[in-house]
Structure formats: structure tokens, C-alpha cells
Amino acid sequence: MKLELTKKDYKKIALANKLNPYADIIPFKLGFGFPQINYPSFITQPDEFILYAAPAYTFTNTTKVTGFTGKTYGRSVQTKRGAVFHTGRYYEKPVTQNVKNIYNGDIIITNKRVVFIGTEDSFDYSIDKISAVKIINKSSFLITSSYSSRNVGADKEILTYILTFINYSIQAYKEGTNLLETQKALKSGISEEETALCNVVRYKTKNMKVRRLSQASVINIITAVLTLLLFFLIIFIIVRTSLAKDKPGPVTDKSIIELLTLPDHPKIYDNYNNAIDFYKNTGDSRIEVTTASKYARKNINSDKKVLYLFQ
Structure with missing residues (x-):
């Protein structure tokens, strides 16, 4: 007997009841019995009762020809009068597309049958004839069932209950359990406290706002989040690069004159790369060796001293 429900439990109950107008799942979720079913148009057989009913659909996957692609082999000959004759063959290949055909309806699970009722498709499988239920x-x-099979679909929030009660009914048949007697015992054994608790949960979940995002909405949200993250990453890289450019380079305690009069100072006619390497090794950023064209493209207000301008 489950007497304590979390906020998540309440939301699951609210969503299951919102998506399915035929069943109140509360007694089952609380462990007091089977769901309360409201499907008066279904005529039960003797000693038969409905365990669960829900909106569902059957579907088939087919291949549809949407067009053709072709190619001509051979050559064309034009006569003097303008007529064109083609010699050779023409081959065409069909263009196909997978199509899912959906037939809406309701699925009803009883202690004796699994029935689907729809305007374009229906089936009635006896519990003792069902050989496989595969997700x-x-x-x-x-x-x-026997030599017949159907693909059945439903909202994922209520599909769990559909499969639960189909398997429950099949298992009861295999074990020889009389579900009708079980149902009667559960109905007569429910206490006033349990009934009151069902009513409390029913009241709390009746007007509870339950929002479930569609797959398209989830994809849109993920795309938006990734776009924002990429945007902030680009901004971060730009700002970091800008700060790195503005950050002053290393400065030693030597004066410019001392730097210019260091031992082994390169001469003005020395190699360009040798001059660059020499001042890199000093560890001081105040002196720069560059070419005239590169210097012309740089900021004229630079604090660095120009030592060499190579043409």
C-alpha cells in the first residue's frame, strides 16, 4: 500500500490521466486496485471486465513510389527535314520513399481479450491466443496472435500501462488466476481511508499544470542553447585576444641606451633574422625589429622604439 507520493509521482499521475480520458490510474498507482475505467460503449462478455483502455493507433510501414529517374543510351540522328530519330534504349528506375500509415482508435485490455477499435482498422485477440508482445x-x-499481428502505438506516457496490463492479463491466464474474483475482492476490500486518499490525490492532480515538451521543442531548445554557448565562446576568444594584444610585453631594468649598446650588438647590415633573435633573447619588449611595410601597418602611437627598418 503506497500512502506517500512525491511531487514526481503526482506529475506522472496527472499526465497519465490527462492523456487518457478512459482511465483513472490513481487506485492502481496507490496499490488499492485496478484503474477506474470509463468506456461504456464496449460490450463485455460474461465474466469479463476492462483492466485498461486508452487512445492508441495501429500502423503499417510501406514503400511508396514517388517518381522515376531514367537514362537514355544510344544516339540521336536528325534528318534533313528536321525529324529526330533516337537509336538505343531507355532505362528508368523508380524513386521510393518509406511511408508510415497510421490508423487511430482505442485499445481495450480485459481479463479475456486485447481489442483495438478504429474506423479503418481493428482486431480482437483472445488472451490465450497471444503468442508475443514485443516492444x-x-x-x-x-x-x-496465432497467424495475425499488429503494430500498435500510443503516447509513451500511457504505453507503459498498456503493456503492463496486457502482460498482467496473459500472466494471470497462464497461472490460472481468476482476475474477475481478484477485482471483486479489491473493490470490496478498499477502506474509507484508502477511498479518501484517492479523492485527495484526484483533487491535487486534477488541475495540476503538466507541460511536456515535444521532440521538436526539445531539439529547438538544445539548438538554441548550443548557439548561445557558441556565441559566448566567440566573444570570450575575441576579448581574450584583445586583452592579450593590449597587455604590455616584458620590460627589463635596462634603459634603451643600454639595450642598444649591448655586447655583440647586430650591425645595421646584419641579417634580419639574427637581429630579431638577438632582441628576443634580451627579454625586453621595448625594442622591435621589423620591416618598413610591416611597420606601416602597425599603430604609429606604439611605445616601442624602432631600431631597424628593412626594405
């Missing part, structure tokens, strides 16, 4: 993905599964 395809988060929102669909394959159900097989």
Missing part, C-alpha cells in the same frame, strides 16, 4: 520503441510495440 519496438518507446511509443510502439508488436502484438502477435
Whole structure:
């Protein structure tokens, strides 16, 4: 018996009941019995009752020809009168596309059957004839009965309950459990306290705002976040580069004159690379060796002293 619910539990209950107008999942979630079902148009067989009902759909995957691509082999000959004759062959290849055909309806799970009711598709599988229930993905599964099978889909929030009650009904049949008697015992055994708790949870979840983002919305949010992160990264790189440019280079305690009169000072006719290496090794940024063209493109207000201008 589950008497304590977290905020997450409340949200799950609210979402499940919001998406499914046929079932109140609260008694089941609290451990007091089966869901309360509101599907009066379904006619049950003797000793049959509905465990769960929900909106669902069946679907088929087909290949559709959307066009053709072709190529001509051979050559064309034009006569003197302007008529054109082609010799050779023409080959064409169909262009195909995978198409998902969806048939909306309702799925009803009882202690005896799994039934789908739709305007364009329907099936009625007896529990004792179902041979396989295989999950395809988060929102669909394959159900097989004798020589027939269907792909069934539903909202992922209620698909869990659909699969739960199908497997529950199949397991009860295999074990010889009478689910009708189980249901009657649960109904008669529920206490006033449990009924009151169901009503409290029902009241709390009835008007609870539950927002679920679609897959497209999630993709849009992720794209926006990544775009913002990329934008801030670019700004960070630009600012960091700018600060690095503005940051003054190393300065020693030597004066400019001392730097210009260092031993082994390169002569004006020395190699350009040798002059650069010499002043790099001094560890002082106040002297720069450059070419005239490079210096012309630099800021004229630079604090550095020009020592060499190479043409």
C-alpha cells in the first residue's frame, strides 16, 4: 500500500490521466486496485471486465513510389527535314520513399481479450491466443496472435500501462488466476481511508499544470542553447585576444641606451633574422625589429622604439 507520493509521482499521475480520458490510474498507482475505467460503449462478455483502455493507433510501414529517374543510351540522328530519330534504349528506375500509415482508435485490455477499435482498422485477440508482445520503441510495440499481428502505438506516457496490463492479463491466464474474483475482492476490500486518499490525490492532480515538451521543442531548445554557448565562446576568444594584444610585453631594468649598446650588438647590415633573435633573447619588449611595410601597418602611437627598418 503506497500512502506517500512525491511531487514526481503526482506529475506522472496527472499526465497519465490527462492523456487518457478512459482511465483513472490513481487506485492502481496507490496499490488499492485496478484503474477506474470509463468506456461504456464496449460490450463485455460474461465474466469479463476492462483492466485498461486508452487512445492508441495501429500502423503499417510501406514503400511508396514517388517518381522515376531514367537514362537514355544510344544516339540521336536528325534528318534533313528536321525529324529526330533516337537509336538505343531507355532505362528508368523508380524513386521510393518509406511511408508510415497510421490508423487511430482505442485499445481495450480485459481479463479475456486485447481489442483495438478504429474506423479503418481493428482486431480482437483472445488472451490465450497471444503468442508475443514485443516492444519496438518507446511509443510502439508488436502484438502477435496465432497467424495475425499488429503494430500498435500510443503516447509513451500511457504505453507503459498498456503493456503492463496486457502482460498482467496473459500472466494471470497462464497461472490460472481468476482476475474477475481478484477485482471483486479489491473493490470490496478498499477502506474509507484508502477511498479518501484517492479523492485527495484526484483533487491535487486534477488541475495540476503538466507541460511536456515535444521532440521538436526539445531539439529547438538544445539548438538554441548550443548557439548561445557558441556565441559566448566567440566573444570570450575575441576579448581574450584583445586583452592579450593590449597587455604590455616584458620590460627589463635596462634603459634603451643600454639595450642598444649591448655586447655583440647586430650591425645595421646584419641579417634580419639574427637581429630579431638577438632582441628576443634580451627579454625586453621595448625594442622591435621589423620591416618598413610591416611597420606601416602597425599603430604609429606604439611605445616601442624602432631600431631597424628593412626594405
